[in-house]
Amino acid sequence: MSAPLLEVRGLSNHFGSVCTARDLSLSFAEGELTSVIGPNGAGKSTFINLLTGHLPVQAGQVLFRGRDVTGLAVHQRVRLGMGRSFQIANVFPGLTVLENVLIPALALAGRAGRPLSRISGEREAREQAQGVLSRVGLGAEAERPASALSHGDRRLLEVAVALASRPALLFLDEPTAGMNPVERTRLLEGIRALSAGGQTTFVLVEHDMDVVFALSARVVVLHRGELLCDGPPERVRADARVREVYLGHEVEEAAP
Template identity: 50%
Template sequence: MRRDETETALLETRGLTVRFGGHVAVDGVSCRFREGELTAIVGPNGAGKTTYFNLVSGQIRASAGRVLLEGRDVTRLSASARTRRGMGRAFQLTNLFPGLSVLENVRLAMQAREGRGFRMFSRAMGDWELLDEAERLLQQVRLLSLAEMPVTALSHGDQRKLEVALLMALEPRVFMFDEPTAGMSADEAPHVLDLVAGLKGQPGRTVLLVEHKMDVIRELADRIIVLHNGVLLADGPPDEVMDSEIVQEVYMGQALTDV
């Protein structure tokens, strides 16, 4: 179940592989991700989902294969260089300046986006527009009331919401979320999922999502890819993939709602 190889891909991996000693954690994964599409990446524990994410975002170096962003090979670029090219991964952003306020963290992400550099305490005239925009983003993720609080004082759930705000501030073309609602309360999670859903509808954007909750995946995903032992096992619409015999066999009767 593979997507049409003639379709234009915003992001693509070709034969992406990583070995740790004698263990092949991701094995020759080729996948294309289109604009305007939200792809959920699922699989049993140890399937290679997070490792694949790490390879795509540049957190670890590939042993073989390529990563292409808008047709350009970024395989040898660092994670920060890939971010500058338009690839954003939520978890890598919250540790920018943990001792600064929530608002300052978002503003600094915007300064990086605009190429202004990290002027940590500057309140020059040009930065007031960024402050206004940062406040609007915090309002969207329901953190405006905590704008002056240091990041280290936030609850885990609020830190995850800040991750979303920082990623939105960078305005990447590729949004990568690794379980964005983990640690959130039942009241907080739907709002963040609505924000994630809204991102895929923006022109020139694609969203990758690692998630274990199948109700979330069925609601948000346009497409599912399934990894098993580091191999791409299935790729297609959610219902088609999860109902396939080979995927059912991999999970060996495990309730897919618990994946």
């Protein structure tokens, strides 16, 4: 086995006096669908923000395919193959669905900066963009403005935008939040298929336990910025500490 796809060493982060990451060390292997869970305020979003460069790392190291990317800018990491989606549907609302996906496709091909050629002539990027759209089931919506899509479709589009950068590693931050059951199933099937396809390794941040245990090969539990538990779903489900701080909390909430 070669170096892991992504390795995190001693990651720490503070917001004022609040600790959002404390000496986190873990790694993600290629092809292994992993979920990051934890109660509100566990530091899940911060964790992703740190790994993808959205927040500066205060202490620790992030290695992608053995290369230190801690100091790299967001767009540089994206070019290397790290992608992400956001908690709130985060697309280019005023552009068409196809244009949404064209932007990362052009950036990936190194053609985004061409000032005088025509968009309509960018055949390769257009084909790639169309391909990504049909893969997530938005092929028929290509010419509609993104702002006209339903909420679920907009979330799908965001995943498509992330996929168009051909990420080797893709973080999805609560991808099913606010979706109806039909949309949710569609998206999960999509993720499962893409993950099995082997080109992209997914890391999910999720709230919904059904999603987590249905999809993941591995579950990482964070609590107050610390790594609480890490292993296959069954083991995590059985872990006493997890039950106490996380599932227990859920159970309490769920009980009428």
